[in-house]
Amino acid sequence: MSPPETHPPLPPPELRPGPGFYRQVWQRMRKKPLTMFAYRMVVFLALVALLADFMAYNKPLYCKYKGETYFPLFGDYLSKLGLYRWDADLINADWRTDLELEAAFWPPIRYLPNDLDYNNPRLTSPLDDQRVENWKYWHFLGTDRDGRDVLSGLIHGTRISLTIGLVAVGIATLIGILIGAMAGYFGDDRLQLSVIGIAFLILGIVLGYFYGFQVRRYVLADALENNLLRFAGQALLSLLILVGTSVAAVFLAKPLERIPVLGQKRYIWVDIIFSRIIEILNSIPALLLIITILAITEQQSIYTIMVILGLLGWTGIARYMRGEMLRTRSMEYIQAARSLGYSEWRVLFRHAIPNSLAPVLVVIAFAVAGAVVTEAALSFLGIGVPEDVMTWGKLLKSARTDVEAWWLSVFPGIAIFLTVTFMNLLGEGLQDALNPRTRIE
Amino acid sequence: MLRYILRRLLIIVPTMFAIMSLSFLISRNTPGDLVDALASATDEERSSARSRDQAKKEYQRVKTELGLDGPVFYFSLTSLAQPDTLHRILKRNERQALDQMIARYGNWPEISAYYHAVCAAEEAAFALKTPPDLLNETNNVRLYFNTLRYVATEREIEFNLAAIDSVTALHPAEMAPLTVELNNIRAKRRAMVEDATPWKTYVPALHWYGFNNQFHRWMWNFLTLDWGKSFQDRRPVRTKIAEALPWSIFMGFLSFVIAYLIAIPVGVYSVRKRGTWQDRAVTTVLFLAYSIPSFVMAMLVMTFFCNPEFFYLFPTSGVASDGAENWPFWERMLDYAHHLILPTLVFSYIGVAFLSRQMRVGMIDTVDMDYIRTARAKGLRERTVIWKHAMRNSILPIITHLANLLPRIVSGAVILEIIFAIPGVGRLAIQANFAYDQPVLIAILTLTAILTLLGILLSDILYAVADPRISFSKR
Amino acid sequence: MKKNLLLALFTAGLLLIFTGCGSEENGGGETTTTNDSTSSGEPVFGDWIRVHTPSDPDALHPYATTHGSANMIKELMFQYLYDFDIDTKQMTPVLAKDYAIVSEDGLAFTFEMRDEATWDDGSPITGYDYAFSVKCILNPISESPHLRGYYSFITEVQVDPNNERRFTVLTEEPFFLSEFAVAGFEIISKEFYDPDGRLDNITIAQLRDDSLIADNPYLTAFNKAFHDEKFKRDPEGIYGSGPYRFVNWTTGDNITLERKKEWWGYKVPKKGWPFEAYADKVIFKSIPDRSTALRAAQAGEIDVIRDVPGDEFTKYIEEKDHPINQDFALHRPQSYTYVYLGLNACPPPGRTPVLADKKVRRALAHLTNVNQIIETVYNGYGQPIVGPISPLNVNEYNDNLKPVPFDIDKAKSLLDEAGWTDSDADGVRDKVIGGKKVPLEIEFMISSSSQTAPSMAAILTNEAKKAGVRINVVKKEFSKLTEQLKSHNFDMFGAAFNGSPLPKDLKQVWHTDSWVNRGSNYTCFGNAHTDSLIMQIRVTLNPDDRKPLYHEIQEIIQDEQPMIFLMAPEERMIIHKRFANVNTSSIRPGFKVQQFWTPAEKRKFDAN
Secondary structure, eight states: OOOOOOOOOOOOGGGSSOTTHHHHHHHHHHTOHHHHHHHHHHHHHHHHHHTHHHHBOSSOSEEEETTEEEOHHHHHHHHHTTSOOOOHHHHTOOTTTTSOOSEEEOOSBOOOTTOOOTTSOSOOOTTSOOOOSSGGGOOTTOBOTTOOBHHHHHHHHHHHHHHHHHHHHHHHHHHHHHHHHHHHHHTTTSOEEEHHHHHHHHHHHHHHHIIIIITTHHHHHHHHHHOHHHHHHHHHHHHHHHHHHHHHHHHHHGGGGGSHHHHOEEEOOHHHHHHHHHHHHHHSOHHHHHHHHHHHOOOOSHHHHHHHHHHHSOHHHHHHHHHHHHHHTTSHHHHHHHHTTOOHHHIIIIIIHHHHHHHHHHHHHHHHHHHHHHHHHHHHHTOSSOTTOOOHHHHHHHHHHOTTOHHHHHHHHHHHHHHHHHHHHHHHHHHHHHOGGGSOO | OHHHHHHHHHHHHHHHHHHHHHHHHHHHTOSSOHHHHHHHHTOOSOOSHHHHHHHHHHHHHHHHHTTOOSOSSSEEEEETTSOTTGGGSSOHHHHHHHHHHHHHHOOHHHHHHHHHHHHHHHHHHHHOOOOGGGHHHHHHHHHHHHHHTTOOSHHHHHHHHHHHHHHHHHOTTTTHHHHHHHHHHHHHHHHHHHTOOGGGGGSEEEEEOOSOSHHHHHHHHHHTTOOOBOTTTOOBHHHHHHHHHHHHHHHHHHHHHHHHHHHHHHHHHHHHTTTSHHHHHHHHHHHHHHHSOHHHHHHHHHHHHBOTTSOBOSOSSSSSOTTGGGSOHHHHHHHHHHHHHHHHHHHHHHHHHHHHHHHHHHHHHHHTSHHHHHHHHTTOOHHHIIIIIIHHHHHHHHHHHHHHHHHHHHHHHHHHHHHHTOOSHHHHHHHHHHTTOHHHHHHHHHHHHHHHHHHHHHHHHHHHHHOTTSOGGGO | OOSTTHHHHSSOOEEETOOSSOOOOOOOOOOEEOSTTSOOSOOOOOOEEEEEESSOOSOOOSSSOOOHHHHHHHTTTOBOSEEEOTTTOSEEESSBSSOOEEOTTSOEEEEEBOSSOBOTTSOBOOHHHHHHHHHHHHOTTSSOHHHHHHHTTEEEEEEOSSOTTEEEEEESSOOTTHHHHHTOSOBOOHHHHOTTOTTTTOOHHHHHOHHHHTTOHHHHHHHHHHTOTHHHHOGGGOOOSSSEEEEEEETTTEEEEEEOSSOGGGGOSSOSGGGOOOOSEEEEEEOSOHHHHHHHHHTTSOSEEOSOOHHHHHHHHHOTTOHHHHHEEEEOOBOSOEEEEEEOOSOOTTSOOOTTSHHHHHHHHHHOOHHHHHHHHSTTOEEEOOSSSOTTOTTTOOTTOOOOOOOHHHHHHHHHHTTOBOTTOSSSOEEEETTEEEEOEEEEEEETTOSSHHHHHHHHHHHHHHTTOEEEEEEEOHHHHHHHHHTTOOSEEEEEEOOOSSOOOOHHHHSTHHHHTSSSOTTOOOOHHHHHHHHHHHHOOOHHHHHHHHHHHHHHHHHHOSEEEEEEEBOOEEEETTOBSOEEOSSTTSSOGGGOBOOGGGOOSOOO
């Protein structure tokens, strides 16, 4: 379930990022037809996710009704933004049956994932006779137990799967790169602080936690209840308070360092501490941990899943980044930058991290595949995903109670399989492109 | 090296402590009131004042039984406004409401006075005798007073007070005692709002509670293998896990063995045929297999091989046939095997795809090494080169993948055990999850984490022993 | 059925929308007898019966179990004074020799145990055993305190000193179901469960009052021993007077019972299911997933499955040559269960009191497409209902009432009347309440383990949307859900109720007492008038006098619409054809396996 922990071999030093490095990688990738195929398929999936409404929707894209021209899908978009008002008789109308349309241009699939077709409930097979008006209403991949269109569910499920995959991995990447880089770069022997500095740092962290999270806990809780974006903002603010207080504390300690005993420098075990955290998270089976945490989150939404997957899924990236950094830290250009007297942090963020990023892309591709699978597994178990959201895992889940309805297991299964395969292929291709040596002659 | 191992062993202590704290933290943050859910599951029909009392006793009893009374941790980082006795408030939702008020007003004495006023008023409302035609109104008022005990926001408090007002205003005579109480609440509330000392909430305070806290007791119990009782059937968690564990260990172990037995030859084969169509075929199949999640695989396999409509080759679920417990030993074993073949294969499939790919990559790295080239140059047969020389060096990293595989197998088992109805730990965990059975879930979580941790430790040490070239300080 | 009959008697427990593993509904109803497998010839002993259960019970303790699946198993090991007769649906004496002699005031009931009735060691079942059972139930510190609430009206049990089989039960107040209640719990052996006689010196009066019994060392000691693990799942610790003996429990897989070769029931001249038992073994196989169970049945691994999913069942009916039909007979007795949606009529704490308005509740009822629900969710196996009384309870059912029709336009106009209009044209109606514009959103809570509730919710959501009502479906775990219901913190929930052939006592669900005190009146129904109706029903001992009372309260309930009554589902079960004497009824579990027997030539398992 977790992203693969393969550690791709590293590119030789001469290929280290420089101007045109990424262009070289891209050139190499373009030469591999399989990788390019995977790349195009991923783009295609992204398009499906983006344009799902244009492929499956229960209102026409364009139509004429009572002499007037409508663009109902766009109307829905606009009215969600508050820019458009539907007429009273059209608000909740079913455009397929209730209205006599004079002309209409429909999306290829005329169902939303949660539309119930009462005429074709109880698992209508795509191969059976369906009770539909004409072929345009055909359920091309059959229906589920309640008469929902499977194809529409697959199309809209793409959106959920990819969004969860990308956002979760986005969060994970940020955390993973930061922590991995710090652990690898500083190791246990590069970040020095005075004794008093360390004491103040600990104090700063405690205080920062107090002011950032303890005092603000109801602010955070309220924001979480109201609006996810606001919560993200508030959480970021809390985090800033924590970091700010800690940093301020270290600076406050400076004047005291003149006192000889307090001024003694000590190395901070950055690597040991972060590695332990990674180890702890890694030792708990991912799915079990996610399930347990989802059990205590009251709000069930796909955003919750994204955030939790992101917050728990960074260890793979961090471990990889750390490994990469362990090598980078002793590179000549890093040593040169250090000897020029730049601060360690500056060297880390300006030189070390940017130059170690490329190989992380590979892990990211694998991690997206991993997140897609984890989401599917959670929906399959019926954990965390709200009722009104259709996902691939949920379709697969309905196959568990209705084994004979092979279309319920085969099609979502293929969708998951293909997405994972393409992401993995892309990752492999990227890995080969970064490191041509391992290519099989 | 000995130092490395010792250090590794020492470091596991704080790591385990952290894991246990994490588990504990999760378990104490379950939303809702577990005690209430459990206590009220057993108090269906309680109406008189006596039984209100009884319900409270029952609540206290369940709370103690669950180990939910007393302070939560050794210490707490709170504000000056927070009293260190808040954990003595019986009900969780009331505790939370009070906490919220403290965060807003910061004056505990006034808040406490307000809370006691509300409690007294509620008692009075339940004790109130009204004529039968006012029954609905009285009941409503009781409900509002009860609600007041656990709401904290201005809006909610106002809403409830206004609602009570609207009733008492209509029936001043009958509700007279309540008006008195209501005025008392209002006065206390005014005091609370007006004498607010919000600055106190910005002054951090550290409370030390000592060892008599929930976490300490929980951890001690956990380490002495007392994992509490399941909420679902009140059986000891230890018994439940002990019943489930053999299945999971058995399946896990078997699938490990099978995975290695298949993966190593496949990997070697692929390397030996490097560059040929066989290699490409093997690589492709492995790659595709690697991309099919195990539960999707399980679903497909089950549809085709356990379904009388397709091929009915294997029993659909469970671990043994009826009455098998009375069969002769070998027949019984055969029966188990028949039931477990399919799940085991799907279980090991998780590992096969992963390991074969690792094996292949590792071997390729090795065969490109100089000494292998030398061996080849000496004219040794390819088979000998591969099996004798290359294997020895590439098998080691594979063995250590055990540590990476372990959490995967456990995670995979969670779903597979559900699909194949194997009464193992994974299924227990999912069932516990759906039933909010915290003791079981947390015990499983902690236990698997610790076991995995030990697994990783073991493989690290193995690795260190076997390959002294590893720079320990960097690991 | 019967968790000590308490479900049946005191309104029948609530089972939140078909808990999926639901096995608590109750039944009565049409008795269907199997077509081709009716008895031909004399019953013979032998063969095994393998019954599917969706989950393991928590224990097989006579009292300290809470799982529905325990009852079906315990029923083969423990017996009652009375039990339901499958054909007449009346309570008939089992352990009791005859019906009780009731005193003038209806407070004292005198029973006599059957002469044949003995424990396994041959010792007679006596009034002392009965008194001991009562004490166990009334034990204030027991692990099953809920039972105590139901039986605390028993004040004393007097055993006739001259005939220890004869005893009189005294009760506190007249109650129309008293006789069935006092005859409706498992009788257990005093000798076996309390060999040291620790409860001997404790009286029922003491047990009824907590203050008199505080910290009694004997009681504490007894209580500890009584709830020992041994009495819950150990073959040595489960001991009853029924025809089967518990021999093995493989957790998560199966529970095996074995027939007692020398059982007192065989000596009873009168026949009937309580005195029959033929199969050598009854095995309860635990398979959580019903379609897996069906495949197991098809493969010959299971003989009896209840609650077959509707569409599977339809398939079996439609496809005559379906493999299931070769070996299995289909049964679909009607049931007393009814499915409903509860609406929160009281102002919920911290929520907008949307449903406190009767018009909105009405509108929702009009938006519920009951026929479509029966069609899609239950594959047509069910009938619409009008209220909490099953149409099968002919004596109490008010047949003048008509179901609320599905009518979107009517719903729209009701909502308009109630002031809910779509002022911002976003498709959801809204209303200004307390200076704030509130959208008409209703949270619909369903049990997370339910199989059918999501489909039902989907249909409701779909239809409500057309009238501008947004319904948000939220899955909650059972205990969580109950907790929220008890504090009235909900808008709408889905659930089902059991019934029984006995007239229903409405106190628990419909009396206002159980509204404020966190009882089962979640919807806040009732007023002084309905309360008095309910109490009057309880003390009216003559059925004909109760009838108008029942009718009136049904009318009020329909008018107030605290619940949307959906339908009464039919049971759907399959039973292997090799068994003879298969009588199914909706009296739970729907069949009596102890009646089944297999003609020698069809026998599947050797008699060993």
